[in-house]
Amino acid sequence: MMLQIRNLYASVGGKEILRGLDLDIRAGEVHAIMGPNGSGKSTLAQVLAGRDTYDVTGEVLYEGKNLLAMSPEQRAVEGVFLAFQYPVEIPGVGNLYFLRTALNMVRKQRGLEELDAMDFLVLAKERMKLVEMDQSFMSRSVNTGFSGGETKRNEILQMAVLEPKLAILDETDSGLDIDALQIVARGVNALLNKERSLLVITHYQRLLNYIVPDHVHVMVNGRIVRSGDKHMALELEKNGYMDFEQDTSGGTVIPIGEMS
Amino acid sequence: MSVVQKEIHELTSREYQYGFVTDFETDVAPRGLNEDVIRLISSKKNEPQWLLDWRLRAYRYLLTMEEPNWQNAHYGPIDYQDIIYYAAPKPKTAGPKSLDEVDPEIVAMFNKLGISLGEQERLSGIAVDAIVDSVSVGTTFKKKLAEVGVIFCSFSEAVQDYPNLVKKYLGSVVPYTDNYFATLNSAVFTDGSFCFIPKGVRCPMELSTYFRINQADTGQFERTLIIAEDHAYVSYLEGCTAPMRDKNQLHAAVVELVALSSAQIKYSTVQNWYPGDKDGKGGIYNFVTKRGICAGANSKISWTQVETGSAITWKYPSVILKGDNSVGEFYSVALTNNRQQADTGTKMIHIGKNTRSTILSKGISAGHGQNTYRGLVKITKSATGARNHTQCDSLLIGSQCGAHTFPYIQVWNPTAQVEHEASTSKIGEDQLFYCRQRGIPVEDAASMIVNGFCREVFKELPMEFAVEAQKLLSVSLEGCIG
Numbered sequence: 001m002m003l004q005i006r007n008l009y010a011s012v013g014g015k016e017i018l019r020g021l022d023l024d025i026r027a028g029e030v031h032a033i034m035g036p037n038g039s040g041k042s043t044l045a046q047v048l049a050g051r052d053t054y055d056v057t058g059e060v061l062y063e064g065k066n067l068l069a070m071s072p073e074q075r076a077v078e079g080v081f082l083a084f085q086y087p088v089e090i091p092g093v094g095n096l097y098f099l100r101t102a103l104n105m106v107r108k109q110r111g112l113e114e115l116d117a118m119d120f121l122v123l124a125k126e127r128m129k130l131v132e133m134d135q136s137f138m139s140r141s142v143n144t145g146f147s148g149g150e151t152k153r154n155e156i157l158q159m160a161v162l163e164p165k166l167a168i169l170d171e172t173d174s175g176l177d178i179d180a181l182q183i184v185a186r187g188v189n190a191l192l193n194k195e196r197s198l199l200v201i202t203h204y205q206r207l208l209n210y211i212v213p214d215h216v217h218v219m220v221n222g223r224i225v226r227s228g229d230k231h232m233a234l235e236l237e238k239n240g241y242m243d244f245e246q247d248t249s250g251g252t253v254i255p256i257g258e259m260s
Numbered sequence: 261m262s263v264v265q266k267e268i269h270e271l272t273s274r275e276y277q278y279g280f281v282t283d284f285e286t287d288v289a290p291r292g293l294n295e296d297v298i299r300l301i302s303s304k305k306n307e308p309q310w311l312l313d314w315r316l317r318a319y320r321y322l323l324t325m326e327e328p329n330w331q332n333a334h335y336g337p338i339d340y341q342d343i344i345y346y347a348a349p350k351p352k353t354a355g356p357k358s359l360d361e362v363d364p365e366i367v368a369m370f371n372k373l374g375i376s377l378g379e380q381e382r383l384s385g386i387a388v389d390a391i392v393d394s395v396s397v398g399t400t401f402k403k404k405l406a407e408v409g410v411i412f413c414s415f416s417e418a419v420q421d422y423p424n425l426v427k428k429y430l431g432s433v434v435p436y437t438d439n440y441f442a443t444l445n446s447a448v449f450t451d452g453s454f455c456f457i458p459k460g461v462r463c464p465m466e467l468s469t470y471f472r473i474n475q476a477d478t479g480q481f482e483r484t485l486i487i488a489e490d491h492a493y494v495s496y497l498e499g500c501t502a503p504m505r506d507k508n509q510l511h512a513a514v515v516e517l518v519a520l521s522s523a524q525i526k527y528s529t530v531q532n533w534y535p536g537d538k539d540g541k542g543g544i545y546n547f548v549t550k551r552g553i554c555a556g557a558n559s560k561i562s563w564t565q566v567e568t569g570s571a572i573t574w575k576y577p578s579v580i581l582k583g584d585n586s587v588g589e590f591y592s593v594a595l596t597n598n599r600q601q602a603d604t605g606t607k608m609i610h611i612g613k614n615t616r617s618t619i620l621s622k623g624i625s626a627g628h629g630q631n632t633y634r635g636l637v638k639i640t641k642s643a644t645g646a647r648n649h650t651q652c653d654s655l656l657i658g659s660q661c662g663a664h665t666f667p668y669i670q671v672w673n674p675t676a677q678v679e680h681e682a683s684t685s686k687i688g689e690d691q692l693f694y695c696r697q698r699g700i701p702v703e704d705a706a707s708m709i710v711n712g713f714c715r716e717v718f719k720e721l722p723m724e725f726a727v728e729a730q731k732l733l734s735v736s737l738e739g740c741i742g
Contacts, residue, residue, distance in 0.1 A: 050697070
């Protein structure tokens with residue numbers, strides 16, 4: 001089992017966001033989590049990556065190890081990767097340098113030698129083709145002055161270079177036009193294999209036309225309320241999350257089509 | 261305290277690594293400041309009468325002055341009578357000084373600081389003038405430089421060997437009446453570096469002075485004078501360290517640069533004086549006057565400074581742009597951690613036509629550090645077509661520190677273009693988390709973010725210095741992230 005989540009609770013400032021979430025992901029599986037705004041999707045991604053702003057209880061086993069006890073950097077070098085919804089700018093730090101530093105941290109953990117600048121450049125150039133990225137990206141500062149689409153492609157490039165075991169894509173499709181979406185999806189698909197698991201968090205079914213999930217989960221109010229196969233995503237697109245929301249909280253009902 | 265806060269805290273509390281004291285015999289003047297001490301310094305250095313007279317004029321002028329207190333820094337009164345104004349390592353042998361005769365203890369001390377005084381061992385091709393307390397203990401590569409006509413020696417030697425040059429330029433940029441600390445320096449300065457690049461010569465190697473305060477209770481008052489004649493070029497580096505002591509020590513230096521027509525002087529400083537302990541006890545008061553004059557047309561003076569040390573840093577490396585089309589530049593990184601205070605910036609005085617200046621200041625505050633940028637851009641009536649661009653960026657680490665900006669802009673010519681940009685940002689949890697999620701530990705991440713912030717300034721430094729500056733910045737920040 002790649003990831004086993006049991007009874008996961010997370011709150012921030014006393015406000016509960018995740019409320020007893022369970023999820024199993026096996027190696028090589030693609031899972032999609034869908035849900036309305038505020039359902040806790042992004043919180044789940046952040047908690048799995050180790051953000052310390054949340055109070056967390058419950059159990060998360062990653063390859064049988066206690067994930068919650070690990071620091072964010074430890075999770076990263078163990079192979080957990082989060083493609084951020086809003087990648088941050090780091091002015092003055094070159095993209096290439098940043099990525100090589102990150103890769104060498106992972107390589108160290110895997111008992112491999114550090115890559116020098118030249119060897120790394122060869123690798124980076126090859127992986128950049130996956131997301132059709134121009135070489136000029138490399139000399140720019142991390143995400144600084146990038147367009148929305150460029151930051152997302154940069155996230156997938158990082159994934160391609162770091163070769164994680166478990167990749168979490170947090171709303172990677174948001175802010176992408178259809179062309180960019182296809183490029184990103186092609187990049188991700190090229191990275192899928194039997195060992196690598198993928199957790200795709202999205203608001204829209206659109207992305208799942210290109211990255212086809214094995215399992216789809218609906219998340220509402222901090223819990224997974226229904227799981228199914230890829231067809232469920234289409235159903236959701238048609239009917240919205242309304243039924244589920246009424247089921248669980250009786251809170252505000254927003255048809256999916258109107259959400260942004 | 262969140263994990264990140266805790267780590268910031270640890271990162272900012274790492275210790276100063278040059279704080280050792282070396283034991284060698286020292287010849288010291290009695291404590292206190294009076295005409296006798298000045299006469300003693302002058303006679304120790306076998307100075308000509310005119311120089312003694314100049315010192316005494318400065319001293320008498322000092323008596324009429326009041327210590328300034330307008331800077332954005334706070335410290336107790338300095339007892340000028342409790343300072344030792346002259347301390348010199350005692351030479352083991354009498355007679356002319358050659359590098360081979362430098363006390364092995366001193367050579368070992370410089371080796372420990374990473375500065376080699378053996379010419380053969382130096383692969384980097386940088387000529388070094390090493391100054392301990394009040395005197396220069398040796399200058400490397402003098403012969404090689406002399407072959408192209410470059411004079412590089414201690415100030416004391418210059419007074420003996422090139423009195424006319426010294427007399428012509430000493431005080432020509434920073435007169436002895438300039439300000440309290442410059443006046444004090446003029447009265448009691450003990451040594452420093454002298455550098456003269458004749459017409460048309462491009463100095464074949466980087467020149468550098470390394471300052472070391474070793475003796476307790478001494479002040480270091482050095483004087484550096486660099487002259488680049490027409491079409492000459494020189495790149496000059498300055499580094500400094502001091503032992504860890506409980507008492508504050510005063511460093512009041514004066515640096516004067518003179519660039520004649522089409523000459524270029526690039527002056528880089530990596531200042532790492534002992535900053536005091538984490539509670540603000542001890543440390544160097546670095547009150548320095550640095551000024552250059554672009555005396556000739558098309559000349560250029562560029563100051564680059566990385567200020568990481570000192571309890572208090574108070575300095576404004578400035579450029580008087582007198583020659584038409586001359587260029588002044590100021591690139592600065594100032595870091596204050598723990599209880600350090602820095603009030604630093606520059607003055608660009610535009611006099612010549614079409615003169616241009618660039619100011620790029622990066623202030624980093626961590627711990628309880630207070631960082632102030634203070635800069636004057638003055639466009640005088642005659643400076644038709646003058647241009648200035650100023651950018652001041654501040655980065656805050658943690659919530660106990662402060663960043664302040666005091667720009668002064670005086671424009672007396674309507675054709676001038678003056679731009680001022682400023683920004684303040686906080687090293688973000690988001691940035692740190694992003695790096696950590698990519699496997700980069702929090703200390704490395706913080707250091708990466710800070711170095712990125714300073715990149716535009718570091719790229720102005722000579723290669724070797726840039727690497728040192730980056731390392732220094734990481735060390736200075738240790739214990740501050742979290």
